[in-house]
Amino acid sequence: MTDRPTRSRAATEETSGARRDRERPPAPEPLPHPVVDSHCHLDIADGEWLETSEAIAAAARVGVPRIVQIGCDLPGARWAVDAAATHDALAAGVALHPNEAPRLAAEGRLEEAMAEIERLAQAHDTVRAVGETGVDHFRTGEEGRAAQVESFRRHVDLAKRLGKTLVIHDRDAHAEVLEVIDSEGAPERWVMHCFSGDADVARACLDRGAFLSFAGTVTFKNAAPLRTALVVTPQDRVLVETDAPYLTPTPWRGRPNASYLVPLTVRAMADVRGDDLETLCRAIDANTEEAFGGPW
Numbered sequence: 214m215t216d217r218p219t220r221s222r223a224a225t226e227e228t229s230g231a232r233r234d235r236e237r238p239p240a241p242e243p244l245p246h247p248v249v250d251s252h253c254h255l256d257i258a259d260g261e262w263l264e265t266s267e268a269i270a271a272a273a274r275v276g277v278p279r280i281v282q283i284g285c286d287l288p289g290a291r292w293a294v295d296a297a298a299t300h301d302a303l304a305a306g307v308a309l310h311p312n313e314a315p316r317l318a319a320e321g322r323l324e325e326a327m328a329e330i331e332r333l334a335q336a337h338d339t340v341r342a343v344g345e346t347g348v349d350h351f352r353t354g355e356e357g358r359a360a361q362v363e364s365f366r367r368h369v370d371l372a373k374r375l376g377k378t379l380v381i382h383d384r385d386a387h388a389e390v391l392e393v394i395d396s397e398g399a400p401e402r403w404v405m406h407c408f409s410g411d412a413d414v415a416r417a418c419l420d421r422g423a424f425l426s427f428a429g430t431v432t433f434k435n436a437a438p439l440r441t442a443l444v445v446t447p448q449d450r451v452l453v454e455t456d457a458p459y460l461t462p463t464p465w466r467g468r469p470n471a472s473y474l475v476p477l478t479v480r481a482m483a484d485v486r487g488d489d490l491e492t493l494c495r496a497i498d499a500n501t502e503e504a505f506g507g508p509w
Contacts, residue, residue: 240271241473244276244490245276246494247498248497249278249279249281250277250472252306252406252428252456253280253283253455255268255303256292256293263471265300271472282303284306284308285345286309287309290308290329291333293306298337298339303339308342309327309364310346311347311349314364314365315353323363323364327367330343342380343368343372343375343377344368344378344382346364347361347381348383348389348390349361349384350385350386351384369393372400373400377506379400379403380403381404382407383405383406387414404425405425406426407427407428407460408439408442409439412442424504426454427443427452428456428460428462429456429460448486449496451493451496451500452497452500455471455474455478461474
């Protein structure tokens with residue numbers, strides 16, 4: 214496997230607020246049925262907080278035996294492909310993060326980078342996804358918006374041509390994300406990663422065939438609209454993720470996240486929805502296989 218990549222600018226910015234306490238939270242009670250962490254960034258923690266093999270083993274012990282490892286830039290995408298080829302527990306997603314695309318476009322390297330992403334997407338059958346791609350109005354201003362959207366459109370086309378799952382990053386950009394999906398046509402399988410909208414946005418995505426993936430944010434006190442979106446999401450469209458090492462669920466918010474903490478989020482989801490925990494776990498497990506093209 215290749216060395217852990219240097220973090221992209223987007224990754225460095227996102228981790229800057231997660232350094233307050235590096236002590237590892239205790240493992241939660243195992244889930245009654247296995248689920249998949251549908252979105253994780255093991256490369257960022259590897260060698261710094263939690264080594265990849267240890268992270269995989271810790272997750273498996275609490276009922277999270279599989280993880281979708283997402284690469285957000287070229288080094289991260291290469292790492293994801295190698296990691297998924299090395300570890301049976303992993304599947305990979307490869308893409309240029311929406312905050313990476315404007316930087317590459319400004320350097321005149323977007324075409325070259327997209328060609329490399331396409332090559333990596335075809336490199337191994339463990340690469341199940343093209344993503345995360347999308348639109349981010351939080352970290353990219355108007356000057357980079359056109360490059361973001363162009364990159365997003367290119368990733369949608371790539372997912373459709375290769376029959377891969379499209380994984381979408383949407384930050385403060387619900388309307389624009391849906392505009393691109395409507396104009397390009399959604400792939401057969403697509404996932405709204407770390408879903409952040411309210412019930413109306415959830416319905417709009419579901420009407421277009423999306424799976425909605427919920428992260429530790431659903432446990433945050435200020436996330437009432439997100440919990441309402443979770444309630445209106447049919448059980449056969451719900452996924453769970455960490456987005457680790459970000460978005461650690463309550464009560465460990467502020468510490469680095471990891472896949473072994475998924476049970477905290479799943480239990481909170483079951484409580485919010487009024488679902489039996491094992492029934493929800495079984496649904497999430499089946500949904501993730503469907504969303505990412507079958508078992509691995």
